[in-house]
Amino acid sequence: MVQLGGGVDVCPVTKEAWEARAEERKAECGGLSVYHCLPDSKGRKWEKCVEKTLVDKGNCPFFTSGGYFDWKSCNSSAPSCPNSSYVTNEVYKYPFCFGNNTPNRPSSEQIHGLDRLALSLVIIGVVVVILLLLGAVILRYRVFKRRRDNQWSFDDDEEFLDLRDWLLSNDYDDKKEEPDLMMFQLGKNIVEIARVEKVNEGKRRLLNEDVRCMVVIGDFGNSVSSTSRFILTECTKEWKDWKCEQYKYTDVPESVTDKTMLYVHGWFGSWNDDLCSLDEANEAC
Known part of the structure; x- marks a missing residue:
């Protein structure tokens, strides 16, 4: 914005x-x-x-x-x-x-009053910014001191590192049960996670010859976007000559080339929660 x-x-x-x-x-x-x-x-x-x-x-x-x-x-x-x-x-x-969409014509007294108000707000804003910066410096110092005292980080957490390396390796023993989660590393210690059973179910449905569209739904925080992306990723492993494209639903093109899978988002979002029902989503598909 x-x-x-x-x-x-x-x-x-x-x-x-x-x-x-x-x-x-x-x-x-x-x-x-x-x-x-x-x-x-x-x-x-x-x-x-x-x-x-x-x-x-x-x-x-x-x-x-x-x-x-x-x-x-x-x-x-x-x-x-x-x-x-x-x-x-x-x-x-x-x-x-x-609403009221007519131009305002403030008087000179109103203008001077607004100038004084603006000056007061600027002064208050400067003071607030200084206090926030001071607070940030103090907080950063305390966090640094605590980390230095504890000498701990994700890099020292063997359990986390073992889980991360295991999930990212994609090299599982056939005699062992597959993990419940799939993980894609976005950063050093930032990962995108989805449940294997949901991804496999979506992959199975999408690979069906009679299926041309699938809607993935769920509550906020339940890896809806991650699950959708993992489903397409897994499908491209089967259809190696296919490609994936991503669009917001208001920007979906009228036509695409053959062997193209579209990931369309925007119906259910955190900040862009568009007024669209599941029936409308199915109709759009």
């Missing part, structure tokens, strides 16, 4: 005005992020660069205090309320979602 220029008085309410504003700020957005102008929970308007996402009918998007999307419902039967699903960077079609 990239904040462009902070708060603005109004958001564009026509396609032409929105695209013109997006073009002006194009250089400040990057990757999958695109221009957005939305209110926050207090009605203030903000311009930000974020990934677009799908909003169900009867809902208006707004920015949370952390800069992420949230939705508030409205009466979908009312003419001003969105009556169909739409992506967040097309919210200009429903000016109702902006």
Whole structure:
């Protein structure tokens, strides 16, 4: 997420005005992020660069205090309320979602008052930053001292190292039972883990000639993404001339080359929890 220029008085309410504003700020957005102008929970308007996402009918998007999307419902039967699903960077079609979208004209007294408030906030901010830095230095020193005193790390934990090396080796004794977990090392002591039984079940189903699509679901923290990626990895071991591609569901291409497996994500996420049901996921497949 990239904040462009902070708060603005109004958001564009026509396609032409929105695209013109997006073009002006194009250089400040990057990757999958695109221009957005939305209110926050207090009605203030903000311009930000974020990934677009799908909003169900009867809902208006707004920015949370952390800069992420949230939705508030409205009466979908009312003419001003969105009556169909739409992506967040097309919210200009429903000016109702902006709330009070008229320019503010503060008086000179208000301007001076805001200047004094801004100065006070700057001073408070500087003090807070200094205190945070001081606290970080103290915390870092204590952690360093504790580690030095204890002389312990993951590199000294033989149990962890044995488990990591065992799982990463992919060289198991045929007479021994296979491990319950699969592991892929993302960093020195950072690993991606999934259950072997779930991966093997997904692989078995996906390799079935009658299966062209599979939806992997689960609660947050249950390795849904890891399991999905492991399933594709295991399938490519069987189909060596196939390739894998990854897309957010709003960016899935209309066509792909032969012998291509797609990993599509975005329906169930931590920060981008799109309003999409399992039935809609199956329909998209």
